Amino acid sequence: MSDPIRILMCAPDYYDVDYVINPWMEGNIHKSSKERAIIQWQGLYQILKDRSTVELVTPQKGSPDMVFTANAGLVLGNVAVISRFFHKERQGEEPHFKKWFEEQGFSVYELPKDLPFEGAGDALFDREGRWLWAGYGFRSELDSHPYLAKWLDIEVLSLRLINERFYHLDTCFCPLSGGYLLYYPGAFDAYSNRLIEMRIAQEKRIIVEEPDAVNFACNAVNIDKTIVMNKISKTLTQQLNNVGFEVIETPLSEFLKAGGAAKCLTLRFTEPILEDVHANTLIETRVIQMQGHLLDAGVLSKALDLVVESGGSFKVLNFSLGIERQSSSAAEVRVSAPSTESMNEIMSQLLELGAFPSFQEANDAKIEEVNKPGVAPDDFYVSTIYPTEVRIGSQWIPVSKQRMDGVIVIDSNDNTSCKLLRDLQIGDKVVIGVTGIRTIKQSDSRDQRSNNQEFSFMGAGVSSERRVELVVEQIAWELRQIRDQGGKIVVTAGPVVIHTGGGQHLSSLIRDGYVHALLGGNAIAVHDIEQSIMGTSLGVDLLRGIPVRGGHRHHLKIINLIRRHGSIAAAVEEGLITKGVMYECVKNNIPFSLSGSIRDDGPLPDTEMDLIKAQEDYAKLIEGADMILMLSSMLHSIGVGNMTPAGVKMVCVDINPAVVTKLSDRGSVESVGVVTDVGLFLSLLVKQLEKLISPYASSVN
Ligand code: ARG
Numbered sequence: 001m002s003d004p005i006r007i008l009m010c011a012p013d014y015y016d017v018d019y020v021i022n023p024w025m026e027g028n029i030h031k032s033s034k035e036r037a038i039i040q041w042q043g044l045y046q047i048l049k050d051r052s053t054v055e056l057v058t059p060q061k062g063s064p065d066m067v068f069t070a071n072a073g074l075v076l077g078n079v080a081v082i083s084r085f086f087h088k089e090r091q092g093e094e095p096h097f098k099k100w101f102e103e104q105g106f107s108v109y110e111l112p113k114d115l116p117f118e119g120a121g122d123a124l125f126d127r128e129g130r131w132l133w134a135g136y137g138f139r140s141e142l143d144s145h146p147y148l149a150k151w152l153d154i155e156v157l158s159l160r161l162i163n164e165r166f167y168h169l170d171t172c173f174c175p176l177s178g179g180y181l182l183y184y185p186g187a188f189d190a191y192s193n194r195l196i197e198m199r200i201a202q203e204k205r206i207i208v209e210e211p212d213a214v215n216f217a218c219n220a221v222n223i224d225k226t227i228v229m230n231k232i233s234k235t236l237t238q239q240l241n242n243v244g245f246e247v248i249e250t251p252l253s254e255f256l257k258a259g260g261a262a263k264c265l266t267l268r269f270t271e272p273i274l275e276d277v278h279a280n281t282l283i284e285t286r287v288i289q290m291q292g293h294l295l296d297a298g299v300l301s302k303a304l305d306l307v308v309e310s311g312g313s314f315k316v317l318n319f320s321l322g323i324e325r326q327s328s329s330a331a332e333v334r335v336s337a338p339s340t341e342s343m344n345e346i347m348s349q350l351l352e353l354g355a356f357p358s359f360q361e362a363n364d365a366k367i368e369e370v371n372k373p374g375v376a377p378d379d380f381y382v383s384t385i386y387p388t389e390v391r392i393g394s395q396w397i398p399v400s401k402q403r404m405d406g407v408i409v410i411d412s413n414d415n416t417s418c419k420l421l422r423d424l425q426i427g428d429k430v431v432i433g434v435t436g437i438r439t440i441k442q443s444d445s446r447d448q449r450s451n452n453q454e455f456s457f458m459g460a461g462v463s464s465e466r467r468v469e470l471v472v473e474q475i476a477w478e479l480r481q482i483r484d485q486g487g488k489i490v491v492t493a494g495p496v497v498i499h500t501g502g503g504q505h506l507s508s509l510i511r512d513g514y515v516h517a518l519l520g521g522n523a524i525a526v527h528d529i530e531q532s533i534m535g536t537s538l539g540v541d542l543l544r545g546i547p548v549r550g551g552h553r554h555h556l557k558i559i560n561l562i563r564r565h566g567s568i569a570a571a572v573e574e575g576l577i578t579k580g581v582m583y584e585c586v587k588n589n590i591p592f593s594l595s596g597s598i599r600d601d602g603p604l605p606d607t608e609m610d611l612i613k614a615q616e617d618y619a620k621l622i623e624g625a626d627m628i629l630m631l632s633s634m635l636h637s638i639g640v641g642n643m644t645p646a647g648v649k650m651v652c653v654d655i656n657p658a659v660v661t662k663l664s665d666r667g668s669v670e671s672v673g674v675v676t677d678v679g680l681f682l683s684l685l686v687k688q689l690e691k692l693i694s695p696y697a698s699s700v701n
Contacts, residue, residue: 004052004053004270005051005052005053005223005268005270006052006053006054006055006268006269006270007048007052007053007054007055007221007266007267007268007269008054008055008056008057008069008072008100008266008267008268008269009041009045009048009054009055009056009057009067009069009265009266009267010056010057010058010059010066010067010068010069010265011041011056011059011067012034012037012038012041012059012067013059014059014060014061014062014063014064014066015032015034015037015041015059015064015065015067015254015255015258016030016032016034016064017029017030017031017032017064017257017258018030018064018089019089021087021089021090022164022165022167022258022259023164023165023167023259024165024256024257024258024259025257025258025259028257028258031257032254032255032257032258033254036253036254037254037255040250040251040252040253040254040255041067041255041265043250043251044221044228044250044252044262044265044266047228047248047250048221048223048228048266051223051224051226052223057069057072057096057097057100058096060092060093060096062092063090063092063093063096064258065089065090065093065258065260066093066096067255067260067265068121068255068258068260068264068265069097069265069266069267070119070120070121070168070170070260070263070264070265070266070267071083071085071090071093071118071119071120071121071168071264072093072097072100072101072119072120072267073097073098073101073119073120073267074117074119074120074123074148074152075101075106075120075267075268075269075270075271076125076132076152076154076271076273077152077271077273078105078106078107079106079107079109079151079152080101080106080107080108080109080269081108081109081110081111081117081119081147081148081151081152082094082097082098082101082108082109082110082111082119083097083117083118083119083121084110084111084113084115084116084117084118084144085116085118085139086116086118086138086139086140098110104269109147109151111144111147115141115143115144115147116139116140116141116144117140117141117144117147117148118139118140118168119267120170120267120268121139121168121169121170121264122134122135122136122139122140122168122169122170123135123140123148123169124169124170124173124174124175125154125175125271125272126175126179127175127176127177127178127179127180127222128177128178128179128272128274129271129272129273129274129277130155130274130277131154131155131156131157131199131277132148132149132152132154132155132156132157133157133159133169133173133175134148134156134157134158134159134169135158135159135160135161135168135169135173136158136159136160136161136313137160137161137162138161138164138167138168139167139168141313142158142160142283142312142313142336142337142338143283143285143313143315143336145158145281145283146281146283146285148281149279149280149281149283150279152279153277153278153279154277154278154279154280155277155278155279155280155281156280156281156282156283157195157199157282158192158281158282158283158338159173159188159192159195159196160188160189160191160192160311160338161187161188162187162188162189163186163187165187165214166184166187166213167259168264170218170219170263170264171187171216171218171219171259171260171264172184172186172187172188172208172213172218173187173218174218174219174220174222174227174263175222176206176222176227176245177222177224177225178204178243178244179200179201179204180204180205180206180243180245181196181200181204181205181206182206182208182217182218182220182227182240183196183205183206183207183208183218184207184208184209184210184212184213184218185207186210186213187213189311191311191338191339191341191342192311192338195338195339206236206239206240206243208236209233209236211233212232212233212236215230215231215232216229216230216231216252216256216260216261216262217229217230217231217232217233217236218263219260219261219262219263219264220262220263221262221263221266221268225244225245225246226245226246226247226248227240227245227246227247227248228248228250228262229247229248229249229250229261229262229263230249230250230251230252230253230256230261230262231249231251232247232249250262252265282338282339282340283336283337283338283339284336284337284339284340284343285334285335285336285337286334286335286343286347286357286361287317287332287333287334287335287357287358287361288332288333288335288347288350288355288356288357288358289330289331289332289333289355289356289357289358289359290303290330290331290333290353290354290355290356291328291329291330291331291354292328292329292354292441293328293329294328294329294330294331295321295329299353299354300329300331302353303333303350303353303355304316304333306346306349306350306353307335307346307350310337310342310345310346310349311337311338311342311346312335312336312337312338312342312343312346313335313336314333314334314335314336315333315334315336316331316332316333317332317333317334318330318331318332319331319332332358333355335347335350344379344433344434347434348381348382348434351384351434351437351438351439352384352386352439352441353441354386354438354439354440354441355438356438357435357436357438362391362436363391363435363436364391364392364393364394364435364436365390365391365392365410365431365433365435365436365437366431366432366433366435366436367410367429367430367431367432368380368429368430368432369426369427369428369429369430370424370425370426370427370428370429370430371426372426373424373425373426374421374422374423374424375421375424376407376421376424376430377430377432379432379433380407380430380431380432381407381408381431381432381433381434381437382405382406382407383399383402383403383404383405383406383407383408383418384404384439384646385402385403385404385644385645385646386402386439386440386441386645386646387399387402387439387440387645387646387647388402388408388437388438388439388440389437389438389439389440390408390410390416390431390436390437391436391437391438392410392414392416392436393414395414396438397414397415397416398416399416399417399418400415400416400417400418401417401418401419402418402645402646403418403642403643403644403645404641404642404643404644405642406418406419406420406421407419407420407421407424407430407431408430408431408437409424409428409429409430409431410429410430410431411429416431422612441646468674468676468680468681468684469684471672471674472674472681472684472685472688473688475629475651475672475685476685476688476689476691476692477692478627478649479514479627479685479689480689480692482626482627483513483514487626487627488516488517488624488625488626488627489514489515489516489625489626489627489628489629490515490516490517490518490519490621490622490625490627490628490629490640491506491509491515491517491518491519491628491629491630491631492518492519492520492628492629492630492631492633492636492637492640493506493518493519493520493524493581493631493632493633493636494520494521494523494524494631494632494633494634494635494636495521495523495524495526495527495537495538495633496631496632496633496655496678497524497581497631497632497678497679497682498524498527498528498531498537498542498581499527499537499538499540499542499679500632500677500678500679500680501542501679501683502631502678502679502681502682502683503527503528503531503537503580503581505679505682505683505685505686506581506631506682507579507580507581507583507584508686509682509685509686509689510581510584510585510588510590511584511588512689513588514689515585515590516590516625517590517591517592517593517621517622517625518581518585518590518591518592518593519592519593519595519618519621519622519636519640520592520593520594520595520633520636521594521595521596521597521600521607521633521635521636522594522596522597522600522601522602522603522604522607523600524581524594524633525568525581525582525594525604525606525607526555526558526559526601526602526604527555528580528581528582529558529562529568529571529577529580529582530554530555530558531580532577532578532579532580532582532583533558533561533576533577534554534557534558536548536551536554538551538552538554538555539551539552539553539554539555555601556601556602559601559602559603559604560602561576562604562605562606563602563604563605566605567605567606568582568586568604568605568606569586569606572586572587573586591621592606593608593614593617593618593621594606594607594608595607595608595611595614595615595617595618595636595639596608596609596610596611596614597635615639615643618639618640618643619643622640622643622644622648625644625648626648626649627648627649627650627651628640628644628648628649628650628651629651629653630650630651630652630653630654630663631653631678631681631682632653632654632655632678634654634656634659637652637654637659637663638659638662638663641663649671649672650663650671650672651671651672651673651674652671652672652673652674653673653674653676653678653681654673654674654675654678655675655676655677655678656675657673657675660673660674660675661673
């Protein structure tokens, strides 16, 4: 047998629930029974005394939680790292524990003052001594982990806690001898669960279900083949017995009221050291900078939130606040993440918010060559809608053909552009990772946003029904501006435009020069032509709102008719089509592209069934657009949204708020969503445009 196991405990002389610093304490202030607490504590103490050497630290008045010695610090060999409590309520315990460790002759290490770490409550050694599992998210800071790795000379695996009830790692995670692990997966984020699964073989993972978890079954003391805990179900006991563990239950209900149980009440300070195990931490840190209207545009809080939500942590190193309403602020932030993978994930999101690497850390972009046509290197950087620059030879070079979901390629003259995966050729140099990339994102100040003549309501995102008229007024004004200044307006439209009676209004927009390209599918064209020729849309008489007998055949008759003529344009020229959206396009020389889909009947001769070709046609027609009006077509609108760089105004009209939200959520001032019936929207828009013209009209009369 190796040296006896030594455990530190603290008698519950002053134990009580005096404050609330975790959800278990809520409603339990002064609700625990002193006598019962003493009996329960004694029960645990006896069990452990029979199996190890238990030492005691003197309880302190005013430190009711000091019974939870797991939070005293973390010990390995001769080194003790003292806790830095997150809550001031427990900070008073620190000097007492420190004193105890010093008296015992440990080399005591202290973390920086503002770096919380709650000892063995949040750090558990693999029982084979292979590594240290360290929790973060509630009480301990991720940035404390590199210190642990260094001082204890051990590999640290960081696990992120996401469930408030399991705020310390030892409430939901218990490494057992023989390489087993007892844990509650629901307490961890997906990345941490994956890490656990990578390190612990499936047959060694003992999953705890919620009912056992809330009884603190994971908060167990494991000594060799014995596990001591508050309470456990029969099934879980059986599972543990099956792999050779003996389970001892000892009631600790009084301590549950403070959010602790068996393991929390103990600190094991003899931990095995493996000779060949050494420091290693997967944690990565980067320093980024942000500039602009960080506070009033909410960019900084968004950035910090996303760091935490993606499993990282941060420290604001410098912050200079713009004093004037117009002046901008600058921040320097250190970001830490539990692995390279999650750092890349965080960085690419931060880049989208306009963050850039700090001066000291600025490096050229990393590049890898394509070795299979149409396939990028695994780690390729995925482009966004925002203007992007890539650092090559210490110079920031702007990327051309900016679009979403592309790959950034650098040519032999160091020119960079966005390409689609399928267009990649062997030897193309592709930007990988997130180093040496920055995006330029305009964050308007509050003043700029509210003074914005054009789309001032847009910050509000999706407008509700009662605001529709107001929105329409603004859009009409904007359309007029663009048209009169020779700008370009592109419309994507779904068949609903015709069903809701919007066809005539869209036709008049085209006639009056408000549309410079039309994008849609087979259906809008078929319904429009059916409407023009037969007065029905999918067999429904729109004027009377009722289905016409045999009307369901109209649809295919129309397709057949156009196929006979060879094209929509031919059918117009030959006098078959005399009005409607497609008619106006042909007559006014407005280019259109109809993209096919799996559900298309016919299709019309004009419908492009080669989707790659259709995407190319769309991209060409979108080029140079100042505004895109998206009218009730989820598929075509989202497709178009992905191809369009930031800066192009987008108006998305749909009765389904989900579609509108998806498109207006480009995080930019320039997109607006209108949740309404598209027919109604178009009729209001046309009326509004007429009103804009009328002053001149009346002066002529
Ligand atoms: N009331 C204590 C706290 O919230 C309970 C600590 C439990 N300790 C533990 N290692 N989980 O800090």
